[in-house]
Amino acid sequence: MTASPITLRASATRAATARRWSQRLALQLAATDTAIVAATVLIGHLALFGTAQRVATNAEYAAVLPYPAISVGLAVLWLVALAVVDSRDEDEIGTGTTEYRRVIRAGVATLVITIVVGFFLGVDLSRLWAGAVVPVGTALLVVGRSVWRRRLMARRAAGLDSHRVVLLGSTETVVRTALDLARQPGHGYRVVGVALTDGATEGTIAGLRIVGDVDDVPDALRALDADTVIATSSDHLSAERIRDLAWHLDPRHHLVVVPSITDVGGSRIHLRPVAGLPLIHVETPHQAGIGRTMKRLFDVVASCVGLVLLAPVLAVIALLISRDSEGGVFYRQERIGRDGEPFSILKFRSMSADADLRRADLTTDLGKGLFKMADDPRITRVGKVLRRYSLDELPQLVNVLRGEMSLVGPRPALPSEVSEYDRRELRRLAVTPGLSGLWQVSGRSDLEWADGIRLDLYYVENWSMTQDLQILWRTAKAVTSSSGAY
Numbered sequence: 001m002t003a004s005p006i007t008l009r010a011s012a013t014r015a016a017t018a019r020r021w022s023q024r025l026a027l028q029l030a031a032t033d034t035a036i037v038a039a040t041v042l043i044g045h046l047a048l049f050g051t052a053q054r055v056a057t058n059a060e061y062a063a064v065l066p067y068p069a070i071s072v073g074l075a076v077l078w079l080v081a082l083a084v085v086d087s088r089d090e091d092e093i094g095t096g097t098t099e100y101r102r103v104i105r106a107g108v109a110t111l112v113i114t115i116v117v118g119f120f121l122g123v124d125l126s127r128l129w130a131g132a133v134v135p136v137g138t139a140l141l142v143v144g145r146s147v148w149r150r151r152l153m154a155r156r157a158a159g160l161d162s163h164r165v166v167l168l169g170s171t172e173t174v175v176r177t178a179l180d181l182a183r184q185p186g187h188g189y190r191v192v193g194v195a196l197t198d199g200a201t202e203g204t205i206a207g208l209r210i211v212g213d214v215d216d217v218p219d220a221l222r223a224l225d226a227d228t229v230i231a232t233s234s235d236h237l238s239a240e241r242i243r244d245l246a247w248h249l250d251p252r253h254h255l256v257v258v259p260s261i262t263d264v265g266g267s268r269i270h271l272r273p274v275a276g277l278p279l280i281h282v283e284t285p286h287q288a289g290i291g292r293t294m295k296r297l298f299d300v301v302a303s304c305v306g307l308v309l310l311a312p313v314l315a316v317i318a319l320l321i322s323r324d325s326e327g328g329v330f331y332r333q334e335r336i337g338r339d340g341e342p343f344s345i346l347k348f349r350s351m352s353a354d355a356d357l358r359r360a361d362l363t364t365d366l367g368k369g370l371f372k373m374a375d376d377p378r379i380t381r382v383g384k385v386l387r388r389y390s391l392d393e394l395p396q397l398v399n400v401l402r403g404e405m406s407l408v409g410p411r412p413a414l415p416s417e418v419s420e421y422d423r424r425e426l427r428r429l430a431v432t433p434g435l436s437g438l439w440q441v442s443g444r445s446d447l448e449w450a451d452g453i454r455l456d457l458y459y460v461e462n463w464s465m466t467q468d469l470q471i472l473w474r475t476a477k478a479v480t481s482s483s484g485a486y
Contacts, residue, residue, distance in 0.1 A: 021160070021162075022090035022093070023090065025093060025094065025148070026088045026093065029144075029145070033088075033141060033144070034079060036137060036140050036144055037078050037079055037137055037141075038075055040133060040136060040137035041071050041074055041075045041133055041137070042071070044071075044132060044136070044137075045129075048129050048132075074110070074114060074133070077110055077113060077114065078106070078107070078110045078134070081107075081109045081113075082102075082103065082141075084109075085102045085105050085109070087099065087103050089102075093145075094149055094153075094188060095186075099145060100142055100145060103138065103141050104142070106138075107134050107135070110134055111134040111135070114134070118130070152186075153186045156185045156187075157185050159190060161188065162188045162189060162190040163188055163189050163227055163228040163254070164190055164224065164225060164226040164228065165181070165191045165226060165228045165229070165230055166195060166211060166217060166220050166224065166230075167193075167194045167229075167232060168194070168195045168197070168229055168230065168232065168237065168245075169196070169231060169232030169233060169237060169258075170196065170197055170198045170232070170233075170236065170237075171199045173233050173258075174196065177230065177232045177258060178194070178208060189230070191208060192208075192209070192224045193209045193224050193226065194208050194209070194210055195212055195213055195214060195216060196210060197213065197214060197237050201213055201216070211223075214237070217229055218248045218249055221249070221250070221253055226253075227252060227253055228254040228256060229245070229249070229253065230257075231245070231255070231256070231258065232258045233259070233260045242255075259280060269281070269282055291463070291465065295406065298465070298468075299400050299401075299403075300400075302400075303397045303400040303407070307397050307398070310394060310397075313391075313394070314394060314395070317348055317386065317391060318348070321382055321383075324383075325381075325382075327349055327352070328349060329349060330346055330347065330348060330349060330395060331348065331349040331350075332344045332346055332347075333345050333347070333414075334414075334415060335412035335433070336412060336413050336418045336429065336433075337404055337405070337433055338429060338431060338432045338433070339429060340418070340429050342415065343399070343404040343405075343412075345399060345404075345405075346395040346396055346399055348391065348392040348393075348394065348395055349380075349392075350379055350380060350382070350383030350386045350387050351378040351380060352378050352380060389479055393435060400435065403432075404432075405433050405434060405435060406431075406432040406433070406434045406435070407434055407468070408436055408467075408471050408472060409433050409434025409459070410428045410431065410434065410439070410456040410460070411433060411437060411439060411440065411456075424453075424457070427461075428456050428457065428460060430460050431460050431463065436472065437456060438455040438456065438458060438471060439452040439455045440475065440478065441471055441474035442455055
């Protein structure tokens with residue numbers, strides 16, 4: 001049997017142990033949370049009060065409460081809040097932002113309850129103690145979760161700590177879903193078998209073992225030590241069959257249904273059960289209103305600050321370019337912006353002065369998409385360094401300041417590329433092009449054209465300010481590693 005691009009590297013850990021990875025991680029997170037909360041409260045107490053026997057007084061009842069007891073109560077309340085908001089839910093840890101939001105929610109609840117209780121009891125609490133310990137501790141808890149998530153991602157990349165999955169559906173949807181899951185092992189789904197609704201009941205497909213049809217799934221889950229069945233879209237898989245399948249699954253097994261709609265961000269999806277029907281409400285994508293205003297304000301402030309701080313670097317780069325080869329320091333080229341409006345993009349020149357004239361010879365027999373060559377002979381010595389770390393694109397901060405570009409968005413395309421767009425690809429022009437985007441932080445020039453378009457369309461359909469900040473952070477890491485840049 002040939003190796004499959006879908007199948008992840010096999011784990012040396014027993015499947016029985018692998019099924020308990022989420023419980024083990026939840027316990028590790030609980031221990032980490034307890035240590036962080038205890039350390040934060042203790043250090044905060046000692047920093048503010050030292051070892052002195054400070055007390056909080058209640059004037060009405062002439063009562064006193066020692067701060068050591070209050071600090072212990074705060075720590076216990078905090079840990080209870082983390083448990084109540086289910087911050088260590090096995091279905092949420094290790095993926096998405098829900099885990100972080102719940103940690104923050106627990107911190108806010110702890111602080112509010114502490115202040116409210118102190119107010120109604122008339123206890124004179126230290127404002128510095130109440131207002132500093134919880135925010136600092138919450139930040140440390142988020143950092144702790146991030147550290148554990150990085151470790152989890154590394155283990156999942158090695159085939160560990162993942163849900164063992166049996167895919168159910170048509171041949172086409174099963175293979176497509178398996179490939180999608182394999183591209184992002186960090187989400188923790190490792191396909192170990194497939195059940196087809198329109199094909200063979202034994203053998204292999206794309207290197208994956210076929211375990212039968214719908215009726216064979218419960219037995220296959222037990223035989224393969226799998227814990228999850230994912231039902232993909234299929235004309236042969238009705239709601240009744242999925243319901244019947246759920247009735248025959250063990251309580252420890254998970255049933256996941258993939259809807260026919262794809263590339264929709266979680267913030268746009270709302271599940272509302274109505275008359276026994278799980279209705280999925282999908283918000284219409286839009287980039288207007290206050291969101292666009294915030295994005296533009298952020299672009300203006302960030303580009304101004306960037307141009308001022310990077311002025312010495314820009315001057316040095318300009319000097320190196322002028323000394324390295326003949327031609328101007330800057331390179332201008334017409335690109336297509338939002339709503340199909342053309343504009344002149346500004347870059348540091350990284351190629352020879354006759355680069356555009358030589359482009360036609362190099363693009364012969366190339367397919368559709370953005371032209372990139374790993375060893376482009378037109379690139380100068382200084383240009384190679386500039387491109388490796390994306391320094392040639394720094395002048396585009398001027399385009400951002402002008403409003404022709406944004407810090408984050410699909411890369412601006414050439415007029416010749418836009419002329420080849422189909423109806424779907426034209427959707428990229430619905431937003432302002434950017435210095436960086438999902439395409440760039442997900443592989444840059446190493447990605448295929450179709451994959452890049454899919455990422456750009458996902459960004460257009462699911463834009464948020466939070467996503468922009470995440471992309472900027474990933475951009476810094478991608479630029480530092482110079483992966484996929486040429």
